[in-house]
Amino acid sequence: MCERNLLRNVILIPRMVNGSAKDFSVGKIGPKLKILIIRPSALGDTLMLLPALAHLRPFTEVLVTGRRPGLDLLKPYVHSLFDYEGPGWHKLFMENVDPATALPIPPVDIVIAFLNDPEGRVKDNLKTCLPKTPIHIFPPFPPEGGKIHVALYLAQSLQTSGLPIDAEKAIENGYKHALFDKQLGVDLKIIFHPGSGGMKKNHPPDFWLELIKEAGKRPLFRKGSAFLLLGPAEKPFHGFFKENLDGERVQILISPTWETLISLLSESPLYIGHDSGITHLAALHGIPTIALFKNSSADQWRPIGPAVRVIEDKLDLNDLIRETLKKADELLEETVNTQKPGARSQESE
DSSP: OTTTTGGGSEEEOOEEETTEEEOOOTTOOOSSEEEEEEEOOOHHHHHTTHHHHHHHTTTEEEEEEEOTTHHHHTGGGOSEEEETTSTTGGGGGOSSOOGGGOOOOOOOSEEEEEOOOTTSHHHHHHHHHSTTSOEEEEOSSOOTTOSSOHHHHHHHHHHHTTOSOOHHHHHHHHHHSOSSOOOOOSSOEEEEEOOOSOGGGOOOHHHHHHHHHHHTTSHHHHTSEEEEEEOGGGGGGHHHHHHHTTTSOEEEEESOOHHHHHHHHHTOSEEEEESSHHHHHHHHTTOOEEEEESSSOHHHHOOOSSSEEEEESOSOHHHHHHHHHHHHHHHHHHHHHHHSTTHHHHHHO
């Protein structure tokens, strides 16, 4: 059976009902449409599914196959998760798959995969495993250089497949409301992240050094604490930043755990970074986010969130620093004002 190995690599997620978790067990399948979405992608690419998943949650039971760490971040919006690197999923691309031992897929009502499948092999193998189930295959991304946002492309693909989703409204909701919980702490933790998944998208370390030093002179920045977030690709610059930021009240974090990162993001009033997965994660938390775009399309990859500012690579570095700090001051001022006594009650009137 196709579901033979299901329990080896499935994560069961409590279903949220009126803000609380409700227990369920394998085999308790409700009347909702049961959907399998296959999207094995990097962090930011995976997070682009969130607006659509949030829109679908009340009406469907969604299962997602993808790659970690992005896969695990989808937990609040799905019924169960499958690790694409787990047993069996490589058979999607094999010839002559035996339907008796094929893929670790449970019975579902529809399958939607975002994969390159020029020869149709993936679709054929899915049909072998689920012969009576509609199968829809889409390229992982919209055409490069186009104007359609990746998240909208994914939502429109789901809508085209017949799912109960209004793609435009799903994305609009993502721009209006944070899709992850956020709670501002007492200490304002301002995050700088100079990395991304591609060096061509990054501004040089000298830019970040000057930006952090200039930020430290501004009153609103001095009310909080600064964190410089370095991933594995930026680790070689640790010595440079440590030497040149000595005395600047900046804490350098190298590849923090996901628990530490999520905790830090949930308490941050401002995040500044390149077009990266962490930047998308910050924006989806509702954190005031400044996204610096270089050699990538803001039309297609603008972070989704209620407080995002985008700066494209059309300025020299000095002007870019000034523009970044100007937008940072605006966002921090808005955050500080919303924290003043009576601000929230006035907004709700």
